[in-house]
Amino acid sequence: MTFDCDVLVVGAGISGLTAAFQLGRHGLAVEVVDAGSRPGGVIGTEHSDGVLYERGPNSILDTGPFINDILGELGILSERVEISAIAAKRFLVRAGRLNALPTTPLAFAKTSLFSAGAKLRLLKEPFIGRAPADAEESVARFVVRRLGREFLDYAVEPFVAGVYAGDPAELSVSAAFPRLHEIERRYGSLIRGQILGARERARSGAKAKNVAASFSFREGLQTLTDVLARRVGRVATATRAMRVSRDSDGTLLLDAEHEGAVFQKRARALVLAVPADCAATLIRDFAPDAASALEEIPYAGVVSVAQSYRRSDVLHPLDGFGVLAPRVEKRHILGTLFSSSMFEGRARGNEVLFTTFIGGRRNPELLSRPDEDLAAFVREELAALLGAHGAPVFSAITRWPRAIPQYTLGHLDRIRRAEQAQHAMPGLHLCASYRGGVAVGDCIRSGCDTAEAVARYLGRK
């Protein structure tokens, strides 16, 4: 048997690059192919005349020691920048005004973000029974049942829009928020579980997403994917994978195309780290049901709008992470990050940088609006919410028609069906944000786990 490499990784986003890097650490010969013009997938940092903005993700949640292990191994721990202390404050819009999200029980008791009725309703939570073990609930149903409608509208719905660009009525609580589901199952109450779970995490060194700190890099998030790609070495861009098959001797084959030329790669194992619809196309010939399951996974589209204003043109102190706009407030935006308050060096001297997200499952129709309309919506919202007057001095719009996979009702069953492809073709591994979490930290963990599984398969462990 002849191979081009031990493992071929398709997709050079954070999932694929992490898997490839970790496989290299096992002493395996790895190659990566990606259809894009540069590695990184949706992670993309731009520098424009003194402005540093992100087209995709803006920060990574530090949810466990595995992240720093990789940064240390890559030699970029010193490039890491922590989110500023003021960004601990997060705002939500209610009745057209910004309200700080309470972070202590006392602040919760005092906040005008929730009515007295909603606060009292929370006291009932520990006494509400578990959902039946076999019932799959939407996030919306779960939250209304345990915490009440107002908590859904003014806490969970905007948060879900911020993380998934999603709709809590569509998302499955066990797939999208497995920890919440597990807390109810184990402790019978979210409040009780929060207290007892914190003790367990303190022992294991893991951090819950709601308390983990966010970070980036001095030169933006692309530092991570650039260094990963350099360390992996063999990353072919502008190379589109077309079909996966298997030779009679068991070798895995990938048909790919580069600048119009079609060629074939041979490997002992293959990692598909591409979005679900792309993976479906690649495996359809030998695993049609797995391909259908992957195709059924919906994605949310998002537009990211980076805009700088003169500091003197913005009335709000911008003393926080940003603001989320609940659906019930009927605004044009999902939320805005105060990017230059989060990290230093993002805006020019006397300016501030915002990153605003539009669309999602809430307003998919906005994705087809022209750039001028989107820029105008953002400008109107920033004026109304933050007192940002005049015109932005810098503006950049990035469209992501398929930004984030949605873990909707039935998702776990779809993933089980998709995994059949791995049984139909031993040596094939699926690794991407439609599985194991959509956050960058989740994708890093999935990449590490996939590398372990491949190394085991190839007898390296």
Ligand SMILES: Cc1cc2nc3c(=O)[nH]c(=O)nc-3n(C[C@H](O)[C@H](O)[C@H](O)COP(=O)(O)OP(=O)(O)OC[C@H]3O[C@@H](n4cnc5c(N)ncnc54)[C@H](O)[C@@H]3O)c2cc1C
């Ligand atoms: C606008 C936006 C903001 C976000 N904000 C945050 C945030 O602040 N924090 C956070 O933790 N997460 C955030 N996320 C989520 C997170 O960034 C993503 O879930 C994660 O980066 C996905 O990584 P991935 O490697 O799985 O996929 P991708 O980055 O999508 O990479 C997949 C790769 O596959 C390649 N590919 C596709 N088809 C083929 C083919 N046929 N052949 C070869 N290659 C192919 C693509 O070119 C791409 O490079 C955000 C996402 C978006 C879109």
